[in-house]
Amino acid sequence: MSSAYSISDPMDPFDSSPPIGSPKSLGSSPDCEPAAGRPTVLIVDDVAMNRKLLRLFLESAQFNVLDAADGVEALEILESHPGPIDVIISDILMPKMDGYQLCNRIRKHPKFNQLPFILYSSTFESPSNDQLCLAVGVSRFLAKPAPPEEIVRALTEVLRKPKPPAANWVPANDTAVLKEYNQALVRKLEEKNHELKETVAHLNQAKLDLHTYNLELEERVRERTEELIALNQKVTLLNATLEERVLDRTSELQAANRELESFAYSVSHDLRAPLRGIDGFARMLLEDYGSVLDAEGKRLIGVVCGEAKRMGKLVDELLSFSRLARQETRRLDCDMTLLARCAFEQIPAQTRGHIQSLKINPLPWVRVDSSMIRLVWTHLLTNAVKFTAHQPAASIEVGALAEDGFHCFFVKDNGAGFDPRYKHKLFCVFQRLHSEAEFEGTGVGLALVHRIITRHGGTMRAEGKPGHGATFFFTLSAAALSNAEPSLPLFSAISNEP
Amino acid sequence: MNPITPESRVEVLLIEDSPRDAELTKRTLKKHHLANNLIHLTDGQQALDWLMGEGEYGGRDTNHCPKVMLLDLKLPKVDGLEVLRAMRSDDRTRSIPVVILTSSREELDVIQSYELGVNSYIVKPVDFEKFSAAVAEAGHYWLLVNHPPI
Numbered sequence: 001m002s003s004a005y006s007i008s009d010p011m012d013p014f015d016s017s018p019p020i021g022s023p024k025s026l027g028s029s030p031d032c033e034p035a036a037g038r039p040t041v042l043i044v045d046d047v048a049m050n051r052k053l054l055r056l057f058l059e060s061a062q063f064n065v066l067d068a069a070d071g072v073e074a075l076e077i078l079e080s081h082p083g084p085i086d087v088i089i090s091d092i093l094m095p096k097m098d099g100y101q102l103c104n105r106i107r108k109h110p111k112f113n114q115l116p117f118i119l120y121s122s123t124f125e126s127p128s129n130d131q132l133c134l135a136v137g138v139s140r141f142l143a144k145p146a147p148p149e150e151i152v153r154a155l156t157e158v159l160r161k162p163k164p165p166a167a168n169w170v171p172a173n174d175t176a177v178l179k180e181y182n183q184a185l186v187r188k189l190e191e192k193n194h195e196l197k198e199t200v201a202h203l204n205q206a207k208l209d210l211h212t213y214n215l216e217l218e219e220r221v222r223e224r225t226e227e228l229i230a231l232n233q234k235v236t237l238l239n240a241t242l243e244e245r246v247l248d249r250t251s252e253l254q255a256a257n258r259e260l261e262s263f264a265y266s267v268s269h270d271l272r273a274p275l276r277g278i279d280g281f282a283r284m285l286l287e288d289y290g291s292v293l294d295a296e297g298k299r300l301i302g303v304v305c306g307e308a309k310r311m312g313k314l315v316d317e318l319l320s321f322s323r324l325a326r327q328e329t330r331r332l333d334c335d336m337t338l339l340a341r342c343a344f345e346q347i348p349a350q351t352r353g354h355i356q357s358l359k360i361n362p363l364p365w366v367r368v369d370s371s372m373i374r375l376v377w378t379h380l381l382t383n384a385v386k387f388t389a390h391q392p393a394a395s396i397e398v399g400a401l402a403e404d405g406f407h408c409f410f411v412k413d414n415g416a417g418f419d420p421r422y423k424h425k426l427f428c429v430f431q432r433l434h435s436e437a438e439f440e441g442t443g444v445g446l447a448l449v450h451r452i453i454t455r456h457g458g459t460m461r462a463e464g465k466p467g468h469g470a471t472f473f474f475t476l477s478a479a480a481l482s483n484a485e486p487s488l489p490l491f492s493a494i495s496n497e498p
Numbered sequence: 499m500n501p502i503t504p505e506s507r508v509e510v511l512l513i514e515d516s517p518r519d520a521e522l523t524k525r526t527l528k529k530h531h532l533a534n535n536l537i538h539l540t541d542g543q544q545a546l547d548w549l550m551g552e553g554e555y556g557g558r559d560t561n562h563c564p565k566v567m568l569l570d571l572k573l574p575k576v577d578g579l580e581v582l583r584a585m586r587s588d589d590r591t592r593s594i595p596v597v598i599l600t601s602s603r604e605e606l607d608v609i610q611s612y613e614l615g616v617n618s619y620i621v622k623p624v625d626f627e628k629f630s631a632a633v634a635e636a637g638h639y640w641l642l643v644n645h646p647p648i
Contacts, residue, residue, distance in 0.1 A: 261604075269572050269601040272624055276601075277518035280626040284525065305626070312624025
């Protein structure tokens with residue numbers, strides 16, 4: 001809108017005449033106090049908003065403005081307005097009396113027949129429309145919406161050259177005008193009708209869509225509600241049966257545990273007895289008939305005994321492995337240095353005689369099941385001792401590192417090592433990376449260690465290369481962190497120099 | 499079964515269902531001259547009948563008690579713990595020294611045995627040498643070192 005009243009073209013020949021483009025009158029109210037010397041415009045439009053906008057604009061362009069909502073009201077204002085009215089700008093389609101009729105009436109009016117009359121309408125322009133304009137004596141036709149300056153220009157022009165329409169306007173006879181008018185009106189009405197039909201169609205479609213959406217929405221709400229109700233019922237039911245299920249499951253577990261126990265019991269008892277028989281009777285054979293056997297015969301008996309013992313060891317380790325699953329962990333603050341040292345010392349002296357250097361670095365206290373963790377040290381150290389057996393300068397180092405805020409313990413040896421390609425098999429039951437001839441063993445030890453560490457929420461890993469020793473690492477979870485302080489200074493590195 | 503004359507006092511009562519284990523045990527004891535007066539029974543019911551002088555042992559003089567009883571836990575009919583329980587609740591047999599000789603190293607068995615007043619609990623090793631050593635040691639202690647109440 002700002003451009004509407006600020007346009008001022010100095011080259012415009014009409015510029016000086018009506019006081020257009022002078023912004024000083026913005027906001028003045030010519031209706032109450034008509035400014036002298038300004039042209040008075042009568043706006044005729046049935047849409048209040050159109051009237052208001054046009055009034056605002058024309059007032060800012062220094063016009064006195066009057067307005068009417070239809071032709072009838074416009075005529076009344078013409079008759080009754082005390083001052084002069086200089087120009088009319090009118091819409092076409094209006095209730096009571098439309099723009100054409102109004103113009104026709106004015107042209108026939110004895111007093112106002114010279115009044116400039118502008119039709120300002122959004123309805124179409126066409127030759128026949130022009131004809132009608134001419135026939136009824138319209139001074140100018142403006143298509144709505146017109147830019148503000150064009151409206152001002154049109155008003156200025158018709159005011160400046162107030163040619164009596166009579167000069168080029170020969171009042172047609174009423175019948176001709178009426179015919180023309182009717183035709184124009186019919187076209188406009190048809191067009192309006194068409195527009196309306198389209199609008200109605202759109203509205204109907206929208207209504208239909210809305211209805212469909214509504215139905216869909218209702219359906220979805222219903223479905224969702226049903227789902228929720230079903231879920232709710234399920235939850236209620238689950239809740240009701242949860243306790244029952246927990247009890248059931250607990251007793252199932254207890255039964256499974258009992259079964260496992262009795263299985264382990266049978267294994268322990270029934271598998272070991274025949275082995276004892278094999279070993280015992282082979283020995284008896286050797287004792288009673290050794291004199292009639294040659295060296296090979298005696299060797300063979302020795303093999304029988306050895307195998308029976310090995311099987312016995314296997315059964316024992318398997319049992320302790322299965323027992324571990326049933327055993328609860330009882331955590332206590334433990335001195336890991338002490339545990340590791342004791343574990344080493346419990347290895348028979350003749351077995352560990354070849355170890356030239358044992359270094360146990362100070363280890364932190366931890367909160368663990370001491371009997372289980374003692375087994376971990378025993379197995380890891382026994383392994384280190386076993387796999388360094390062929391090493392001329394066998395050495396073992398035990399220590400701890402800080403890893404992600406947890407303790408990471410390790411046992412490092414310079415023994416036979418292992419092929420890292422088979423690393424994944426290290427912690428599986430009965431998996432061995434060395435032959436029985438090289439190093440004896442059952443393949444249960446590391447699986448047992450792994451299980452204990454897992455039970456403590458920790459992890460295990462190993463590093464090694466064939467011939468270059470192995471290092472086994474294990475971490476313990478946060479639950480294993482101990483606040484206990486050693487009451488004595490930590491053991492300094494313990495050396496086992498022979 | 500060794501024939502026991504009324505005069506000879508039963509020194510060792512072996513309750514063992516496995517003939518192999520029984521033979522190994524007897525051989526070991528014999529080797530150490532500890533099996534002179536040994537009686538071998540093969541199930542829990544037989545053991546109780548012998549101890550209480552019932553059934554096929556009706557009329558046996560129950561005042562004659564063995565110096566030691568070697569008892570297996572897993573036995574037909576009446577198991578070792580049941581035998582032990584019955585013995586400990588009978589005045590005539592309450593004080594007989596009982597050594598459990600079993601394959602089971604299950605903690606529960608050990609605990610229950612001691613609760614029922616066992617005197618020793620020996621887990622039979624698979625290794626015959628170790629087994630022999632254990633049996634000989636037990637036999638030696640209970641027959642020669644220990645002074646029985648009767």
